[in-house]
Amino acid sequence: MERLLCPSMMCADFSNLEKDTIALDQAGTDIFHMDIMDGAFVPNFGMGLQDFELVRSVTKKPVDVHLMIQNPGNYVEKFADLGADIIYIHPEADQQVTRTLDVIRSKGKKAGIALNPGTPIDSIKELLPIVDYVMVMTVNPGFAGQKYLEYTNEKVKELVRLGSEHGFKVMVDGAISPEKVKELSKVGVTGFILGTSSVFGKAKPYKEIFDNLRVI
Incomplete structure (x- = not known):
């Protein structure tokens, strides 16, 4: 089964974002994940337009943007x-x-929708036929380094079932350790947003980390 590895660039080395992006690209990144936060929808500020433009300019790999902001419709065209x-x-x-x-x-x-831990599936069922991805937040959004919320597992499993019905892919974001990649791959999750739990701040090279995450 397809397994998409998507490093969360919020956790990258901001002292040399270009170099870190190139290293991640060469190591086998599938999608670069960019968090944009406004300090209102979530209690934190995230990456900015300049960060997005830099990452986009140095890789030909897909780049996603996660708009954790009020009124995202004002910015999607941008x-x-x-x-x-x-x-x-x-x-x-x-x-x-x-x-x-x-x-x-x-x-x-x-087009993708992101579901906070407290957002029920029933509230977004009408949207499922018109999205390509559903990203389940397995922590409360806004900060790196949080603990995985085990109660989100049932939501993940139900969305995998609905994804096979409607044709969207299920992604997970939040405290995704190698153990969670292995566990959630077995239930049909396609994509994994990877931060400090599995990729960043480790002693091993990115390629060795990615190679391991593909086979566990």
């Missing part, structure tokens, strides 16, 4: 034009969520 391949929005942050998803797709990009 990020599409900057070269985002996949754009995730939080449905509860958008007053016209179906329109925003349509705009993403009209720009030739993949």
